[in-house]
Amino acid sequence: MNILDQITAQKTKEVSAKKEAFPIKSLELSTLFERETVSLATALRTAPIGIIAEHKRRSPSKSVINDKVLVQDVAVGYEKAGVSGMSVLTDTPFFGGSLDDLLVARKATSFPILRKEFIIDPYQIYEAKAYGADAILLIAAILDAHEIKLFSSIAKNLQLDVLLEVHNQEELEKSLFPTIDMIGVNNRNLKTFEVSLETSKSLSKLIPSEFVKVSESGISSIENIKALKEYGFQGFLIGENFMKTENPGASALQFMKQL
Numbered sequence: 257m258n259i260l261d262q263i264t265a266q267k268t269k270e271v272s273a274k275k276e277a278f279p280i281k282s283l284e285l286s287t288l289f290e291r292e293t294v295s296l297a298t299a300l301r302t303a304p305i306g307i308i309a310e311h312k313r314r315s316p317s318k319s320v321i322n323d324k325v326l327v328q329d330v331a332v333g334y335e336k337a338g339v340s341g342m343s344v345l346t347d348t349p350f351f352g353g354s355l356d357d358l359l360v361a362r363k364a365t366s367f368p369i370l371r372k373e374f375i376i377d378p379y380q381i382y383e384a385k386a387y388g389a390d391a392i393l394l395i396a397a398i399l400d401a402h403e404i405k406l407f408s409s410i411a412k413n414l415q416l417d418v419l420l421e422v423h424n425q426e427e428l429e430k431s432l433f434p435t436i437d438m439i440g441v442n443n444r445n446l447k448t449f450e451v452s453l454e455t456s457k458s459l460s461k462l463i464p465s466e467f468v469k470v471s472e473s474g475i476s477s478i479e480n481i482k483a484l485k486e487y488g489f490q491g492f493l494i495g496e497n498f499m500k501t502e503n504p505g506a507s508a509l510q511f512m513k514q515l
């Protein structure tokens with residue numbers, strides 16, 4: 257079984273247990289549920305160069321990246337650095353994150369936050385909203401067109417922006433619904449872990465201009481960003497490059513100064 261299949265199999269179990277223990281009604285009682293969200297897509301569109309900085313403790317490809325820093329310090333540091341938003345991994349078994357991380361980041365900041373999760377059920381979208389996210393990720397490789405349409409319209413009804421992640425032309429073509437705000441091209445193949453910025457470059461011309469184009473993974477230099485900008489990218493999702501340092505917020509600030 258490839259890693260994506262392993263993750264979704266685990267997710268299916270996790271979500272069905274949670275749905276029983278905490279029905280959606282209990283999520284709606286959250287005070288954060290009533291919070292006004294802020295748009296990540298707008299933040300990226302209006303920034304000269306829109307960086308989304310990620311909190312990621314570990315990953316299946318790298319094992320431990322950073323398990324020393326506190327999520328609130330990372331969140332505050334990223335916001336001070338002036339990035340457009342933050343991505344918080346909430347998957348526990350494979351990435352060492354949690355919904356608590358999302359909640360802590362939310363309480364510490366007011367910039368847009370993306371819930372980075374393997375979403376396979378609408379329940380996780382309500383959860384994202386209840387824990388203070390402004391945007392969700394949908395991964396085309398694990399959803400069919402009907403699910404993408406349905407999940408993105410549920411998100412929009414909750415005032416959440418949608419970042420749809422693709423890795424090839426077929427995934428892109430099945431996913432172009434008006435309820436999607438941003439298209440993210442993942443430069444990392446989640447099945448093989450190979451990273452190539454060429455993936456973003458070659459898919460860019462197939463993304464209609466109404467979607468904010470985001471390039472994800474493997475970005476570590478200003479040169480990378482300049483090259484991708486030429487292809488119309490307005491958002492750049494950066495994880496490891498910041499998280500592998502002792503002070504991710506300070507690293508993001510250094511990076512922003514060079515832009």
Ligand SMILES: O=P(O)(O)OC[C@@H](O)[C@@H](O)c1c[nH]c2ccccc12
Nearest residue numbers: 442472473474475493494495496497
């Ligand atoms: O750490 P990197 O190479 O800068 O990548 C960040 C982000 O793009 C990556 O974590 C990611 C992209 N899509 C995902 C889907 C699930 C989990 C993680 C991801």
